[in-house]
Amino acid sequence: MGVWQLLMVGGVMLLGLLGVVAPGVPGPWLVWAAMLWWSLHEQTGAAWVLLVGSTAVLLVNQVIVWLLPARRLREVGLSRRTAAYAGAGALVGFFLVPVVGAVPGFIGGIYGTxxxxxxxxxxxxxATRAVMRAGGTSMLVELFGCLLVVGAWICAVTTA
Known part of the structure; x- marks a missing residue:
């Protein structure tokens, strides 16, 4: 794999890491897709092991993300109505102030409800702080899983 392709894979992984903290961007999927692309082009034993390991890490990560916030959000009393208004606020904010407005819109939807x-x-x-803390935990878990995958990829690329 050439330098430009490695830079492209690294760029997609960086975009995936940024996507974890940006609402609506599938960060772990981008990190995994970049790993898949790299593994398909490298076709070494280490590349396949890394692909299988990253798949396992990201799947376990997704299970934890799905379980953790749902329980914590129920504990703080988040209703479906609040979640719907938060999503609508994020959508409105996204179009009013492109991309960046989704976060304040989300928070504003929670606060208004x-x-x-x-x-x-x-x-x-x-109540808004409690909801944001409960959701922030899931974001940190997701970011940690993606950082593990990216870190393993960097180690594999630099040692090869």
């Missing part, structure tokens, strides 16, 4: 439900600014602010 909680303010209407709870009545006061202080209570709505506390």
């Amino acid at each position: 909680e303010r209407r439900r709870l009545g006061g600014h202080g209570q709505a602010k506390a």
